[in-house]
């Protein structure tokens with residue numbers, strides 16, 4: 005353990021802990037834009053700067069390991085002045101778009117602008133203007149809003165293992181994009197959308213469906229596969245308009261494209277909402293009681309006439325382990341056959 | 351022939367550009383004609399050499415007959431026959447073509463350590479380097495020294511990094527040596543991206559083995575078995591000579607497995623950089639070798655603890671490493687006898703700009719700026735006034751004429767707001783606008799910023815925009831303060847040295863030339879007559895002869911006037927191109 009003081013408070017943390025994590029463990033908040041607890045420290049946004057006694061220039065707390073005896077200051081007029089300048093610089097190159105931005109209310113940059121009370125901008129000047137749109141089906145990439153925190157680059161490389169985007173160009177023209185600025189052609193897992201601190205990355209199907217107001221958040225489990233990732237459905241007027249996932253669950257907030265963007269089926273008119281029975285080649289709506297009764301009696305008939313091995317069961321990978329277990333048990337113990345399998349993929 | 355004549359032809363990048371290759375061919379032809387087989391090396395030693403500093407006088411040729419050396423300047427192939435006939439054969443130098451006094455003056459106050467063999471040895475022949483004691487230092491270290499001794503010698507010599515930051519080299523090596531990792535690396539930083547700098551290129555082109563020997567000694571001292579030279583691909587000649595030298599060194603067992611039979615293994619790979627200034631920054635350079643985009647990483651951890659692929663790594667500049675073998679051979683005390691208390695040894699500078707003798711110089715640390723500019727550089731043209739020296743490139747600052755007596759060493763330059771840096775030295779005169787100079791460097795740093803951190807990526811852009819509007823006549827009263835405030839914030843909050851130093855050219859020009867900024871902002875005038883938007887051209891009636899030259903060249907039809915009558919420029923139509931100013935033989939066009 006190393007012992008240090010942060011803003012006069014004594015903090016004790018395991019060796020290797022960054023100053024930022026040490027501060028947060030003591031409920032001392034330090035602003036950040038490029039930091040993500042699950043990604044390699046980047047040190048790019050510079051907002052998390054702190055002073056260490058005896059060190060002449062501020063250091064970024066997200067990259068600097070805490071050391072025994074350090075005396076750290078996270079707030080001073082100089083540090084706040086520097087942070088304010090950083091946010092002001094970012095805003096000087098940001099569309100003044102919060103009114104219509106999908107992420108309003110859920111944007112770290114907006115929050116910082118609010119806390120630093122930045123209205124006028126001393127640095128107003130050229131803004132990056134990009135006209136090309138990315139025609140991929142899922143991700144809206146508005147790179148004018150990108151602050152180049154590099155989180156999307158890191159999450160795609162380090163978590164997803166894809167590396168679909170990276171930094172390109174230099175200086176003011178630096179930009180995050182897929183190779184040769186082509187349209188994104190990746191797994192569309194949406195991890196980058198999740199970590200983006202601004203409105204630069206959003207879901208295409210989110211557009212104008214609702215932001216923070218009038219949203220009911222429903223925690224549930226993804227129906228697509230047996231992994232059982234946790235989902236949070238953002239529901240507005242009884243319509244799922246966005247899906248997110250909490251970080252404190254089994255899937256740590258990461259989803260796959262189906263979990264992230266495959267929620268369109270919920271309100272699809274083609275979706276089966278009632279059981280159907282085929283009678284004389286035609287499907288007819290019925291009740292669950294009747295449907296189950298129909299299955300049970302017919303199964304029994306087949307078993308009696310042709311033996312249990314005349315019946316096979318195919319379960320779904322969308323079911324949980326428990327459901328699949330129950331199903332095979334049913335096939336073996338009740339029907340009496342080993343003819344059981346499941347699609348094993350989706 | 352008892353004392354065989356030696357002919358050396360300058361074939362650095364400068365020499366080759368001036369026709370060195372053709373001159374070499376001409377010498378071979380003429381010598382053959384005379385029955386002297388040059389390449390047999392028996393009768394006459396004809397070889398190429400690297401840069402000796404004064405490229406403006408290329409092609410430079412040395413002829414040494416009976417141990418007497420004469421140097422020729424501006425040699426072209428058609429002059430070679432006469433030199434061979436009269437000088438090489440009959441030992442009568444061709445007086446007309448010998449270098450003039452300024453050549454000697456250029457060299458008199460220089461002290462050459464790193465460059466001592468540049469310009470005399472053949473950079474493509476390892477035997478040539480061996481003949482002047484090359485690789486003796488490595489032998490000495492491997493045979494009788496130890497890593498600890500080597501580091502001790504380096505520490506005692508006081509050698510500090512020549513790549514910009516001036517960190518004590520012995521100390522850096524010691525930190526790395528004390529790391530108990532099985533994998534360690536030594537990297538030679540030959541990225542040299544400062545605009546106008548050519549020190550490191552010249553060293554590699556002129557004496558690549560000195561760099562290699564320094565690296566092998568360093569590797570032995572820290573316990574590394576692999577090394578890299580990170581060199582920019584825009585240096586094809588240096589790359590070629592370096593590769594050749596590596597091959598030769600391997601052949602003679604100065605590199606590779608079991609070096610000199612002492613069971614020490616070390617080899618060097620060449621990694622070509624793609625020409626990004628920021629890749630000279632050590633952590634960006636490491637990222638680039640690892641195959642990532644060249645973007646700096648936060649320090650700590652410093653590379654000596656966690657460098658290339660997470661292993662302890664020493665990164666040294668070309669010039670730093672080229673010093674090492676000379677220090678080992680001649681002793682720490684010898685090296686420390688040059689220079690000042692805290693800045694030991696010599697430093698190579700690229701002296702350029704408004705100076706008579708521009709070129710590559712090596713001077714003892716602590717020499718005065720005046721001596722460099724007036725004694726070595728030969729001063730500037732008589733009828734213009736000296737204004738300032740810009741040192742340290744885009745990270746440095748401007749030193750005004752009033753501080754001409756300042757000593758050139760790490761501490762003194764830092765005190766006046768500039769730096770030694772990697773060794774750029776640009777002389778400016780009264781025709782240079784300091785706001786424009788600051789703008790030039792900011793254009794460079796902004797374009798070269800890697801974009802990783804906010805203050806550098808956006809901040810330098812905003813600094814540049816403010817400078818642009820000042821030089822365009824749209825400066826605002828609050829701009830000076832805004833420039834200084836933003837500069838301060840960028841310096842304090844940027845991630846790497848590029849951003850941390852990018853505002854220096856602005857801060858130092860405001861410090862010493864504030865009135866020039868004020869003239870631009872308040873009076874909308876550029877005192878040096880550089881910023882086009884702030885210039886007004888007018889005919890000075892008392893000098894105008896009515897010749898009409900101005901009228902003929904003006905692309906905008908802004909000049910009117912009858913022949914032999916005083917002409918007139920219509921300010922509304924004038925596009926301020928300056929064509930009339932250049933065309934008038936009577937100095938009758940005034941600008942300001």
Ligand SMILES: Cc1cc2nc3c(=O)[nH]c(=O)nc-3n(C[C@H](O)[C@H](O)[C@H](O)COP(=O)(O)O)c2cc1C
Nearest residue numbers: 511512513539542543630631632666667670847848
């Ligand atoms: C933007 C930037 C560019 C740099 N470029 C170079 C370079 O071209 N060559 C070099 O030797 N050092 C360069 N440096 C300094 C290196 O980071 C490093 O300090 C140096 O190579 C260490 O070697 P030394 O101790 O021998 O000086 C640069 C630093 C910065 C911040």
Ligand code: SF4
Nearest residue numbers: 160190192193194196
């Ligand atoms: S959607 Fe997933 S795979 Fe595609 S860029 Fe984002 S993180 Fe990478």
Ligand code: SF4
Nearest residue numbers: 150151153154156200
């Ligand atoms: S798109 Fe978002 S996550 Fe990616 S760099 Fe830009 S702001 Fe950061």
Ligand code: SF4
Nearest residue numbers: 800802803806846849
């Ligand atoms: S200071 Fe500039 S060059 Fe250095 S990391 Fe930041 S953006 Fe990149």
Ligand code: FES
Nearest residue numbers: 047049050052066
């Ligand atoms: S959070 Fe530390 S630099 Fe961005």
